[in-house]
Amino acid sequence: MSLREINSKMVEARVAPGQRLFSQRGAMLAYTGEVSFTPNMQSGQGGVMSMLGRRVAGEAAPLMTVEGSGTVLFGHGGHHVHVITLGGDTLYVEADRLLAFEGSLRQGTMFLGSQGGVMGLVRGQATGQGLFTTTLQGHGAVAVMAHGGIFELPITPQRPVHVDPQAYVAHHGEVRNKLSTALGWRDMVGRGSGEAFQLELSGHGTVYVQASEEKL
Numbered sequence: 001m002s003l004r005e006i007n008s009k010m011v012e013a014r015v016a017p018g019q020r021l022f023s024q025r026g027a028m029l030a031y032t033g034e035v036s037f038t039p040n041m042q043s044g045q046g047g048v049m050s051m052l053g054r055r056v057a058g059e060a061a062p063l064m065t066v067e068g069s070g071t072v073l074f075g076h077g078g079h080h081v082h083v084i085t086l087g088g089d090t091l092y093v094e095a096d097r098l099l100a101f102e103g104s105l106r107q108g109t110m111f112l113g114s115q116g117g118v119m120g121l122v123r124g125q126a127t128g129q130g131l132f133t134t135t136l137q138g139h140g141a142v143a144v145m146a147h148g149g150i151f152e153l154p155i156t157p158q159r160p161v162h163v164d165p166q167a168y169v170a171h172h173g174e175v176r177n178k179l180s181t182a183l184g185w186r187d188m189v190g191r192g193s194g195e196a197f198q199l200e201l202s203g204h205g206t207v208y209v210q211a212s213e214e215k216l
Contacts, residue, residue, distance in 0.1 A: 002102055003083050003141040010075040011083060011143045013100060017069050022107075023100035024076055025062040033070015040065045061095040065103075074100050079145040079216060082208065086172065089205075090137040093144055093170035096216055102140035110135050144170055148211030160202035166213040173205015 002014045002021065013021055015035055028037060040063040066072060075081065081099055084091060092110065101107075109132045136142055144150070146169050153161050155175055171177065178200050201207050 003100060003143050005081060005083050005143075006073065008080050008149060009078060010073050011081050011100065013066065013072045013074060015066055015068050015070055015072060019067075020103040021066040021072075021100055022063045022098075022103060023066055023072075023074055024098060025064045027074045027076040027099055028066075029073040029075050031070055031072040033068065035066060035068035035070040035072055038065045038067070061098060063098075066100075074143065076145060077216075079147065080149045080210070081143050081145055082150040082169075084142045084144060084170070084172070084208070086136065086138060086140055086142065088139055089172050089174075090135050091142055091170055091172040092133050092135055093142070095134045097144045097146070097169060098134065099143040099145050101136055101142040104140040105136040105138045105142065108135045108137070109133065144208070145216060146208075146210035146212075147214045147216070150208050150210055153207050153209060155201050155203060155205045155207055157203065160200055161207050162198040162200050163207060163209055164213055165199045166215060167209050167211075168199050169208040169210050171201055171205055171207040173203065175201050175203040175205040175207070177201045 002016075002019070003011050006012050010029060013023075015021060015033070022040060025039060076099055079099075086105065150169055153163075155161050155171075155173065165179070179198070
């Protein structure tokens with residue numbers, strides 16, 4: 001793996017000839033060796049059409065391509081970082097959560113309505129996360145950002161997980177997600193618990209939850 005956590009707010013990436021990484025633009029903190037940083041006008045992989053699709057979907061975070069031979073430290077805004085390793089499955093994550101990811105991963109976008117139906121759409125509107133999310137698929141490592149650190153919760157068919165939409169960071173595996181509601185008369189008159197909307201994830205996989213309800 002070419003990405004590893006140095007501490008709670010920095011990751012180290014080893015860059016080798018013939019390989020490349022993508023990182024959020026301006027996230028380089030320090031480096032050794034012969035390394036170049038090039039603004040990625042396509043905001044990731046997949047060519048011009050994929051770029052246009054991500055921009056239309058609002059999932060086109062400014063990225064740069066990192067190539068050469070050496071070691072690079074990445075961090076951004078003092079946010080907590082967490083490295084996720086994919087073994088052939090798909091990670092679902094908001095574009096602005098991405099700090100860096102290996103070039104071996106295939107980048108795309110997914111319409112939330114295709115995973116959660118109408119409530120997937122409601123989720124996008126209710127949480128301010130939009131109607132699309134970024135996907136990374138294949139074998140490789142991804143560094144994501146969060147407020148206050150990240151906790152991994154396993155999801156099994158016998159144990160679905162409910163997450164506050166604002167605390168949700170990412171998930172992977174064979175997982176379905178939908179927005180569930182617990183609206184009652186107290187919520188209608190402003191005397192509810194403040195937990196009227198929850199994201200329900202079921203199936204096989206892992207969900208990553210941050211220790212805060214604050215968006216990046």
